[in-house]
Amino acid sequence: MAVPHVVIVGAGFAGYGTARRLERTLRPGEAAISLVAPSGYTLYQPLLPEVASGTLDPRSIAGPLHRLLDRTRLVPGTAAGVDLRERAVTVDKIDGERTTLRYDRLVLCPGSVTRTFDIPGLKEYGHGMKNLAEAVYLRDHVIAQLELAAATHDPRERAARMGFIVVGGGYSGVETAANLQLLTAKALRRFAWLDPAMLSWTLLDVAPRLLPELGERLGDVAMRTLRRRGVDVRLGVSIDRLAADSATLTDGRTLPCRTAIWTAGVKPAPVVATLDAPTEKGRLVVGADLRLAGFPEVIALGDAAAVPDLAKGGGSVCPPTAQHATRQARVAAANVAAGLRGHQPRLYRHRDLGMVVDLGGTQAVARPLGMSLTGPLAQAVTRGYHLSTVPGFRAKARVLGDWGLHAVAGDDLIRLGFLDPRTGAAVDLDHTVATPV
Ligand SMILES: Cc1cc2nc3c(=O)[nH]c(=O)nc-3n(C[C@H](O)[C@H](O)[C@H](O)COP(=O)(O)OP(=O)(O)OC[C@H]3O[C@@H](n4cnc5c(N)ncnc54)[C@H](O)[C@@H]3O)c2cc1C
Structure with a gap:
C-alpha cells in the first residue's frame, strides 16, 4: 500500500512548525512529508526591524530548513494553485518548471503579504x-x-x-x-x-x-x-x-x-484565492479543528486562515500573529496524525502569553502573562522571548552574538549595494x- 503523502505549503511559523511536529509525531513510514517553500529558510519575521536597523545579521533570523528538518522533502518553489477535488497542488519550482503534487493530507500555511490600498504613488x-x-x-x-x-x-x-x-x-x-x-x-x-x-x-x-x-x-x-x-x-x-x-x-x-x-495591514497570500472555498477578509474559513468544511483532509492555519478564537468567542477569529501561527501548528500536526490514524481531531484554543514590542536600544513595552512592563526590563523580557522562540540552537547563538557585537562595536553603517x-x-x-x- 502506498504511504500517505502530506503536503505542506509555506515554511513560516505555521508551516515549519507543522513539519517539525509531524516529524516527531508520525512514525517513519507512516507518511511522506513534502514542504513547498520558495526559500530554503524559515523566517523569524518579528526581528526584521532589527535586521533593517543593522542590529542583527540577516542570516541570524533565517533558519535553514535542510538543517532544522530531518525527513521532510523540501520542494523549492511556490504553490500556484490548489485543486481541492483532484487533491492536487500545482507548484512553480524556482527554476520555472511547473509540477503537480498529489496529496492525501494538505496543510496550507502560505501566510500573508502586505495589504496595499489604491493610494496614488x-x-x-x-x-x-x-x-x-x-x-x-x-x-x-x-x-x-x-x-x-x-x-x-x-x-x-x-x-x-x-x-x-x-x-x-x-x-x-x-x-x-x-x-x-x-x-x-x-x-x-x-x-x-x-x-x-x-x-x-x-x-x-x-x-x-x-x-x-x-x-x-x-x-x-x-x-x-x-x-x-x-x-x-x-x-x-x-x-x-x-x-x-x-x-x-x-x-x-x-x-x-x-x-x-x-x-x-496584511492580506492572505495570493494562492488562497485559487481555492474554491469560503473566505473571511480573504482568509480561508476553517473550523476550530483547522479543517476546511467539506474537505477534512485539508487543514489551514496561520495568517492565511480565519481560525475561530474559542478563548474570545462571539464569532471572533484569531489575529494574524506569530504566536497564533506557532500554537496552531501543534494542533495542525496533531490533527494530520489523527486523520491518518482515524482518531478525533483536537480543537485550537489559545492561551494568550502576551506581546512584546522592541522600541530600539534599551527600550520596549511588553505584556507577558498580563503584566505591563516598560523600559529596560521590558527590553530584557522582549529579547529573552525572541531568543527562546527563534528556531534552532545556531540561530539563538547567532542572535545573541549579534546583540553582543552590536552593543560593543556599534553600527558599521555599511551599505551593501542592494x-x-x-x-x-x-x-x-x-x-x-x-x-x-
Ligand atoms: C515586521 C514584523 C514584525 C512582527 N512582529 C510580531 C510580533 O512581535 N509578534 C507576533 O506574534 N507576530 C509578529 N509579526 C507577525 C508574524 O510574523 C506573522 O503573523 C507570522 O509570520 C504568520 O505566520 P505564518 O506561518 O502564517 O506566515 P509566514 O510566517 O508569513 O510564512 C508563510 C510562508 O509561506 C511562504 N509562501 C507564501 N506563498 C506561498 C506559496 N504560494 N507557496 C509556498 N510558500 C508560500 C512565504 O514565503 C512564507 O515563507 C510580525 C510581522 C512582521 C512583518
Whole structure:
C-alpha cells in the first residue's frame, strides 16, 4: 500500500512548525512529508526591524530548513494553485518548471503579504517590511538617503532625503520606526555636516492609538518614548498620495520625504484565492479543528486562515500573529496524525502569553502573562522571548552574538549595494514569488 503523502505549503511559523511536529509525531513510514517553500529558510519575521536597523545579521533570523528538518522533502518553489477535488497542488519550482503534487493530507500555511490600498504613488515609491530582502534593502536605502543628503547642496533635496515616514501603528510599524529612527539619529554623528534638526521621522496611523493589542497604557508609553526621541506620531492620519520626494497626508499636509514605509495591514497570500472555498477578509474559513468544511483532509492555519478564537468567542477569529501561527501548528500536526490514524481531531484554543514590542536600544513595552512592563526590563523580557522562540540552537547563538557585537562595536553603517528598485517597491510585497534562477 502506498504511504500517505502530506503536503505542506509555506515554511513560516505555521508551516515549519507543522513539519517539525509531524516529524516527531508520525512514525517513519507512516507518511511522506513534502514542504513547498520558495526559500530554503524559515523566517523569524518579528526581528526584521532589527535586521533593517543593522542590529542583527540577516542570516541570524533565517533558519535553514535542510538543517532544522530531518525527513521532510523540501520542494523549492511556490504553490500556484490548489485543486481541492483532484487533491492536487500545482507548484512553480524556482527554476520555472511547473509540477503537480498529489496529496492525501494538505496543510496550507502560505501566510500573508502586505495589504496595499489604491493610494496614488504607493506602489511606485512605498517600501515594505515583510521579508528579508525588503529589510536588507530598506537598510541600504536609509543609509543611502543620509549619504546623498550629505552630498547635496540643494536644501529641498536634503530635506526630502532626511524625511522618513512609517505608516502603521501596529507592532511592525512601531518597531520599524523605533529601530530605524535610532539608526539615523546615531548615524548623524558621523555625518557632522548634516543638521540633526533636519532629520524628520513621522509615524502615521488612522487608528486613535498605537499598539491597540497592548492596551491603552502601554500604547501611550510607546508613543511618549517615540515622541521623546523626535518621532512625530500622528494618529487618525494616513497617506493620501506619494510622490518621489514628498508625501501628502490625509490631513492635507505635505511632507518632504523620500522614504515611506508601509506596514499598514496584511492580506492572505495570493494562492488562497485559487481555492474554491469560503473566505473571511480573504482568509480561508476553517473550523476550530483547522479543517476546511467539506474537505477534512485539508487543514489551514496561520495568517492565511480565519481560525475561530474559542478563548474570545462571539464569532471572533484569531489575529494574524506569530504566536497564533506557532500554537496552531501543534494542533495542525496533531490533527494530520489523527486523520491518518482515524482518531478525533483536537480543537485550537489559545492561551494568550502576551506581546512584546522592541522600541530600539534599551527600550520596549511588553505584556507577558498580563503584566505591563516598560523600559529596560521590558527590553530584557522582549529579547529573552525572541531568543527562546527563534528556531534552532545556531540561530539563538547567532542572535545573541549579534546583540553582543552590536552593543560593543556599534553600527558599521555599511551599505551593501542592494539598491535594486525591483526589491524595494511596495508592489513587490504583493507577491511572494521566487525569482527564476
Ligand atoms: C515586521 C514584523 C514584525 C512582527 N512582529 C510580531 C510580533 O512581535 N509578534 C507576533 O506574534 N507576530 C509578529 N509579526 C507577525 C508574524 O510574523 C506573522 O503573523 C507570522 O509570520 C504568520 O505566520 P505564518 O506561518 O502564517 O506566515 P509566514 O510566517 O508569513 O510564512 C508563510 C510562508 O509561506 C511562504 N509562501 C507564501 N506563498 C506561498 C506559496 N504560494 N507557496 C509556498 N510558500 C508560500 C512565504 O514565503 C512564507 O515563507 C510580525 C510581522 C512582521 C512583518
